[in-house]
Amino acid sequence: MLREMLASNVYAILLIFARFGAAMMLFPGLNSTTVPVRFRLLLAAMTAFLVSSSIAGRLPPMPPDFISLLLLIAEEITVGLFFGIVMQVLIMPIDVAGSFIGYSVGLTNMFTSDPVTAQQNQLLTGMLNLIAVNVIFLTDSHHLMFQAVVDSYSLFVPGQPIPFDDLSQALWRTASDAMLVSFKLAAPSLVFALTFNTGLALLNRLVPQMQVFFVGMPMQILGGLGILGFCMSPIMTWFLRNFSDGLLAYMVPR
Incomplete structure (x- = not known):
């Protein structure tokens, strides 16, 4: 009797850990190379035990044979990876908007290592990613990430066939909405770049002797950074709202 109870508890924790572990490996902020893999695995195991x-x-x-158990675990990992990818797509607008802003400001040549995306990115992109991750954790929006995975057991029942068609359509809609949000986040800088470059082009035609590039570049950087600083609060507010709404779409209404 005791052996059966222990086996059932270990089976439940293992199955929950498969979904939570796969999702947590891609959680924004936790997927960074600066976060040890052991810490993420330990956090996933603790979360699986608690829920x-x-x-x-x-x-x-519990499946009667080992092969069926492996297939069931593979299905749980697939669902967990789906939610991890969705969360990465939801934070993607900051990365894309940072690239747009970098081109608009004129800092496209300033590259640095971004710990959030674990790759070389523009300086502004890395800064915006760090601010966005800090905002997510400071406002306790990371609780929504865990809650979305917990509620996924009502949307994707373990042991049932995975609706790959619905998953692909949901991911496609999330990605298209994320691209639209990225354009909105970068809109002030894009308008500034269009206006400023148009003025430089007219100035170059009116005064051909002037070195427009050397005169305009410092002014473009100064004006672009000024607009970015003025719009930083609305940008993060808009991003956080869309990030939370994107996660709420996968949660069970209460």
């Missing part, structure tokens, strides 16, 4: 009491009733019975 196992409320989710264990939704899990299917």
